[in-house]
Amino acid sequence: MSKVIIIGSGFGGLSCGFILQKNGYDVTVLEQGTQVGGCLQCFSRQGVKFETGMHFIGSAAKGQTMHRMMDYLGMGDVQLDALAPNGYDTVALGGEHFRFPNGREAFIEQMADYFPKEKDNLRRYIDLVARIASASTLNSLTSDERDLAASTEYQTRSINEVLDGLFRDEMLKSVLVGNLPLYAAERDKTPFSQHAFIMDFYNQSAYRVVGGSDALAQSLARSIREMGGQVLTGKKVRRIVCNDTQATGVETAEECFYPADTIISTVHPARLLEMLDTKLIRPAFRNRLSSIPNTTGCFSLYIKFKENAMPYMNTNYYGYRASSPWDCGQDDFLYMHHCHEPQPRYARSGVVLSYMSFDEVARWQGTTVGHRGSDYEGFKRCRAERLIGAVEKLCPGFASAIDSYYTSTPLTYLNYTGTAAGSMYGVAKDIHLGAAGRVPYRTKVPNLLLAGQNVNSHGIMGVLVGTIVACSDLIPKDSWLNVHS
Numbered sequence: 001m002s003k004v005i006i007i008g009s010g011f012g013g014l015s016c017g018f019i020l021q022k023n024g025y026d027v028t029v030l031e032q033g034t035q036v037g038g039c040l041q042c043f044s045r046q047g048v049k050f051e052t053g054m055h056f057i058g059s060a061a062k063g064q065t066m067h068r069m070m071d072y073l074g075m076g077d078v079q080l081d082a083l084a085p086n087g088y089d090t091v092a093l094g095g096e097h098f099r100f101p102n103g104r105e106a107f108i109e110q111m112a113d114y115f116p117k118e119k120d121n122l123r124r125y126i127d128l129v130a131r132i133a134s135a136s137t138l139n140s141l142t143s144d145e146r147d148l149a150a151s152t153e154y155q156t157r158s159i160n161e162v163l164d165g166l167f168r169d170e171m172l173k174s175v176l177v178g179n180l181p182l183y184a185a186e187r188d189k190t191p192f193s194q195h196a197f198i199m200d201f202y203n204q205s206a207y208r209v210v211g212g213s214d215a216l217a218q219s220l221a222r223s224i225r226e227m228g229g230q231v232l233t234g235k236k237v238r239r240i241v242c243n244d245t246q247a248t249g250v251e252t253a254e255e256c257f258y259p260a261d262t263i264i265s266t267v268h269p270a271r272l273l274e275m276l277d278t279k280l281i282r283p284a285f286r287n288r289l290s291s292i293p294n295t296t297g298c299f300s301l302y303i304k305f306k307e308n309a310m311p312y313m314n315t316n317y318y319g320y321r322a323s324s325p326w327d328c329g330q331d332d333f334l335y336m337h338h339c340h341e342p343q344p345r346y347a348r349s350g351v352v353l354s355y356m357s358f359d360e361v362a363r364w365q366g367t368t369v370g371h372r373g374s375d376y377e378g379f380k381r382c383r384a385e386r387l388i389g390a391v392e393k394l395c396p397g398f399a400s401a402i403d404s405y406y407t408s409t410p411l412t413y414l415n416y417t418g419t420a421a422g423s424m425y426g427v428a429k430d431i432h433l434g435a436a437g438r439v440p441y442r443t444k445v446p447n448l449l450l451a452g453q454n455v456n457s458h459g460i461m462g463v464l465v466g467t468i469v470a471c472s473d474l475i476p477k478d479s480w481l482n483v484h485s
């Protein structure tokens with residue numbers, strides 16, 4: 001049996017592990033942390049659970065792409081709970097609330113209610129979004145030549161440029177990027193295709209994972225083990241060992257050697273380069289990967305609510321005090337409730353995310369979780385109180401429902417997932433960089449493949465696309481991918 005070592009047990013590593021083990025490979029997933037899941041990890045305090053990364057997924061209704069992929073990945077045991085179909089996202093901007101419903105017609109009608117003069121343009125917009133999203137064979141598991149051409153064009157045009165060309169109403173343009181924290185978009189940089197994939201993905205349907213997104217990781221890890229593979233935690237890979245022509249295995253921090261026929265790295269490129277000390281990797285490649293910019297980091301405020309004090313909010317709430325989401329700062333946020341049981345009446349916990357650059361916490365780099373000092377704790381408390389104030393202004397009653405809270409910063413993500421500068425979604429997409437800004441799935445080490453959010457894109461679907469591309473290198477696509485089409 002051909003031996004595959006996978007570095008990292010996030011959704012990228014575990015989905016690769018599942019597919020390869022199922023298709024006859026002998027898989028070992030090595031995870032540096034004590035828990036599997038990477039950005040799927042959850043933690044519990046005082047009997048209440050909090051999600052640290054993935055909070056909701058799209059296209060998961062029966063027959064839709066994610067549903068079919070979850071079936072293939074043996075995730076029948078993962079329970080999903082639908083967000084409100086008439087408003088899975090709520091954007092609070094300029095003193096008004098705008099809701100995004102699922103479905104093409106519902107979206108057009110709802111947005112046209114807010115912006116009646118733009119109805120025809122809204123139709124053009126939603127059709128363009130659907131056409132671009134369907135261009136990815138792997139996103140929709142169908143494809144069309146014309147769509148592929150459309151997608152390429154919109155990888156080189158910024159979101160704001162395309163919206164400027166479609167709409168006259170400035171407020172509508174702002175509302176449509178109201179969920180930009182989901183992809184950390186930047187004005188003039190982020191390609192419209194990124195926006196289109198996300199909008200289309202959630203327009204189809206939107207769900208939270210009952211009990212937390214770690215259920216996805218646990219399901220995959222359990223299946224890999226049941227099929228005979230291994231998922232090992234507390235195994236930090238320190239070095240990918242190569243001979244003159246290829247990789248022979250990996251060495252972990254405790255100096256254990258794991259031989260491999262193929263290695264798949266799902267970690268951030270910065271972490272990968274630290275492990276690769278071989279002349280097969282040229283300095284130019286090293287420099288290029290190191291210079292790709294990263295998405296912003298975030299400050300997370302995890303709230304435990306008082307019992308029966310906070311009615312469950314079946315929508316994701318994007319609150320802006322800034323006049324446009326493009327200019328969002330410390331007082332702008334994404335606020336979500338955790339779904340601890342199907343259709344809960346009251347929320348037990350929630351999270352508020354707000355952008356935070358690594359520079360703000362750089363002075364504490366090198367310290368470890370729980371031992372960063374009282375000045376760091378004071379810094380986080382200040383930020384938390386400010387954020388609570390900002391949420392309270394838009395969601396009255398929020399502050400008084402809080403029982404206790406916990407916080408994290410980009411340093412926490414750096415520690416727990418190894419993402420460079422604690423970036424939320426790994427490397428950033430920038431229309432100006434073209435191919436130079438992409439992380440390839442193949443390297444000059446012929447039996448080293450890359451997967452995870454830095455190849456292709458972040459998010460459950462973005463990562464899955466990278467997984468499918470990497471796995472297709474080892475198993476003929478026709479033998480398994482056509483199961484879903």
Ligand SMILES: Cc1cc2nc3c(=O)[nH]c(=O)nc-3n(C[C@H](O)[C@H](O)[C@H](O)COP(=O)(O)OP(=O)(O)OC[C@H]3O[C@@H](n4cnc5c(N)ncnc54)[C@H](O)[C@@H]3O)c2cc1C
Pocket residue numbers: 007008009010011012013030031032033036037038039040052053054055056057235236237238266267268271298353416417418419423424425451452453454457458459460461463
């Ligand atoms: C705050 C936040 C909210 C998000 N919300 C959503 C959402 O609602 N919906 C959605 O679809 N997506 C969301 N995402 C994005 C999504 O969670 C990620 O894109 C995805 O989970 C990344 O998976 P990955 O496997 O590529 O990387 P990761 O999850 O980062 O996994 C990489 C793993 O590699 C391990 N590792 C690193 N170095 C080593 C080493 N040397 N040896 C061994 N192991 C190592 C890490 O510990 C980690 O477990 C969110 C992300 C964040 C941060």
